Amino acid sequence: MRSDVPNSHYDTLGVPRDAAPQELRRAYRKAAQQNHPDRHAGDALAEAAMARINEAWAVLSHPQRRESYDQWLRAQEARLRADAAAQAAQPTRFEAGWPWGLVAATMAVALATVGTVVYRTSVSSTAAAQHQLAAKPSR
CATH class of the missing domain: 1.10.287.110 (DnaJ domain)
Structure with missing residues (x-):
């Protein structure tokens, strides 16, 4: 041996x-x-x-x-x-940090979703306002 x-x-x-x-x-x-x-x-x-x-x-x-x-x-x-x-x-670096990575990824998706909703809402209301201004007959 x-x-x-x-x-x-x-x-x-x-x-x-x-x-x-x-x-x-x-x-x-x-x-x-x-x-x-x-x-x-x-x-x-x-x-x-x-x-x-x-x-x-x-x-x-x-x-x-x-x-x-x-x-x-x-x-x-x-x-x-x-x-x-x-x-x-000992946990590996991935094992020790994976919950924080999951939190960060979730936050990124949430912010992207909120940003998209806010952008589309503001763009469509701005476009509608511009459309109404263009449609009004000028006097």
Whole structure:
């Protein structure tokens, strides 16, 4: 089982969490041989990788340290799951603002309707008045 926490010691050695001590030792030796600074003279990346490998071995080879590290990993994974759940529970920008958008759209339609009615009413009364003025005989 791979860890949800990125770059865990298990990932560094490439072993599952339930790996036996012999499997851990084989993985450590293989990783150490591949990344040993003597094989990669002057390579800073190999030196950094070897430092991570040695740190992982120091923690996972000691039973009490390994148990403590496993508890810490479980706590980190629980925190990541809780953060993801909290993020998923947050409303999106649309969900948080949609009632106000609905109110704004309703108001816009209402104002457009009222404006149309007022315009048509005033235009037809103005047109009727002009028509009556034009129809009156001049004296």
